[in-house]
Amino acid sequence: MAGQETLGQRIRALRIRQGVSQAQLAFPELSDSYISLIESDKRVPAPSVIELLAAKLNCSATYLISGVSEEVVDDLRVTLDYAEIALQNGAAAEARARFADVLASTDAVALPELLAQARWGHALALEAAGELEDAIEELRRLTQETSAEADLEQWARVHVALSRCLRERGDISASVEVAEEALRKLLASGAEATDGAVHLGASLLAAYIERGDLVRARQLAEQLIERAERIGSPKARMAAYWEAAYVAEVRGDYEEGMALAERALPLLGALDDARSLSRLRIVYAGLLLRARPDQAERARELLVRTREGINSSAAGEIDVALCLIELARAETALGRPAEAVDLAHEALDLLGDAPRRASAMALTVLGEAYVRLGRTEDAIEVLTRAAACMEEMESTREAAQAWFDLAELLGETGAADGPRLGAYRRALACVGL
Template sequence: MHVTSQGLVGERIKMIRRQRGLSQAQLAHPELSDSYVSLIESGKRTPTPAVLELLAQKLDCSLTFLVNGVTAEQMEDLELGLRFARLALENGEVAEARRRYAELLEDNNLVGLASLRQDARYGYALAAEAGGDLPEAIAALNTLREGDTEGQSPERRIQIALALCRCHRNSGDFATAVRIGEETLGPASAEPSWNDDLIELGSTLLSVYYERGDLLRARQFAAELLAAAERLGTPRAIVAACWNAARTAELVGADEEAMPLMERAMAIQSENGEPRNLARLRGAYATLLLRARPAEALTARDLLVRVLHGVKESAASRGEVPLTLLYLARAEMELGHLDEAAEHAQAALDLAAEGTSRAVLTDAHLVLGQAHWMRHRDEDATAELNAAVQKLEDGPQTRKTAENWLAAAEIHDRVGDRARSIEAYHRALACAGL
């Protein structure tokens, strides 16, 4: 736990006063009372800016040092370090960003600078998340949410809750993700005072509802979010609500309802948003197009090629590149380009093995197994399938796991292993709660 900035200012005044050989009365005279100086030094009073400036003059030190505990040059170095770390993250240099943020957090000059310290810890959490280290990201975010809270703005608290909700969702801990999202939005009986940050948090919470298979609640909440986003009328809110409402519609089989929602989100994002989210939106649209309109597989494939370039050039999380490669592999299979499909799936598997989530790694084994089966390489298909099944057996029982068990059942059936196919179908039904 950090000492408050108010307390640190008082400690610095006391330290410099003693270094100068002054008593509290000597420092106070004639403008202030010695009792007031005593209260400031003990952290029981917050000096006004005018008093701080006066004390800095009397103590013959810089106001920057008195307020922040660092010199102007040290402050400039810290701010420059944060800018470089942010740029590294934005440019997709995840390991470099994490290293820079970690170095900043170890700098003692950051101790009394609550805002910069929180910026560094939040950036470190995002870099850890982008690198696939969800436990470390969650630990850093929990520190921000529960301990390092001095002077934290409402906007920052929502950002922290959003990132925590997303990290817990991606780690399969849906209960914690829902709890954090719902606590931050407030009681169900009260309508939130919606803004862009809360709409984005709500959209992430919506994704947790449908990922855990609560499609009835997801459909209801998607309608609430869309209505709130329309009232708010901002591009960011409309994109977030349309995107996740489209995904919800897709999951209940309402593909033609999902298509215009996704298209609207893409149109707005292309005019107002940053490239990373546009690439992800295009990827989601292409996969929807593949399933809803198979005749447009070539269009979907070409779009996914653009998406792959986009996520490679952006601050995409470590899971996004292999995930896009898997979407591209499925598009190539739909087009009958089996060698290309296997090549993309193998590339996805190689990247996934470097530390992405279990779900991406499982998908990679399944898609590569399907590509091998379509190329009549049953032995290779079975090997990939067995690797996928091992991951599935150790994973949480979610809607996504049920989908993967179903895919495994179909591939087992194709390679002639009827017994294991039936077993996989039963596991899919169990994951779906049937």
């Protein structure tokens, strides 16, 4: 197994195998006594010295440091490259398997940078495959082992991913806690004007919205835009405009939301990030449906194109499901609730039985379609499930709306006062009344 020998032992073994003395290996740059200290592991040579010794011993510096041959390192790197291409192309299961191959290699343990790359990719592949529990477990380990001092941007990316996965699972309090603590540490280190700070702020903002904390969300959105425009980076500005558009949508200011989304779209296109571009198109189409119902067909066409291209990106099951949900909403708006029912069921089948925010959204859209079809009992059943799911996941704002909509539906159908009043009480409880 690689790594059982020390650096000094490897240098000594190679020197003896090649019939070279310590003095010959040292000449002319080093002393033979220094070579002796290195071989006995009493001195740790600088990287430049390791490169020098590797050249003299006809091997790679990587082999001297890790004990892993260049051929094995090349094979592992090829596997990693293949895994990352698979992830970018939306083949989450294939990417997960290839990253796992690298992680299972005993040689990878001796290659910390390569191992860290594989673990990060594996976590993203788990998320894309919809395996949120495993992704969260992997990301929690990475947050403990990644240092902001060593690589601030990667440290921020890991915390953003963890907060996002917790939010998708419906654990809003934990999502807020992760993003708040990470952002606090980053700002305390003086790294306010960085992409990492903006992306952490955007993740925190999304969690605030899910929790129903709209005042703090709006304040943070304004701060993010100011910070991003000061930084000037397209990536930071895109993230800030995107999340601010989400805040505007939740507040019911759909026109402002569309204006912000339209500022984000060209920036995202310039970054060549197919997955995020698909997500923003879905958000934009949803805003279009709410702000301009007369343009529902335009929104539907955008969603159809997005759905066609989404499998060529690193889109995971949740991304595909969100596209299907908005498509169902568009079909309902266009007077085709039966098609909406099929799309909502397709999204629910994709998401599985685990409680997720996207599942609650799909149930809500399904309930709306059932109402249009006159299937009142079915509508009441799925809207009750949606409201209970949102309440359980701490999505208080959406839960309150779902309970309120259910109470209104019960009133329209002439249901008994008990269930209707109960739904109103649950709506009030969700907003703390």
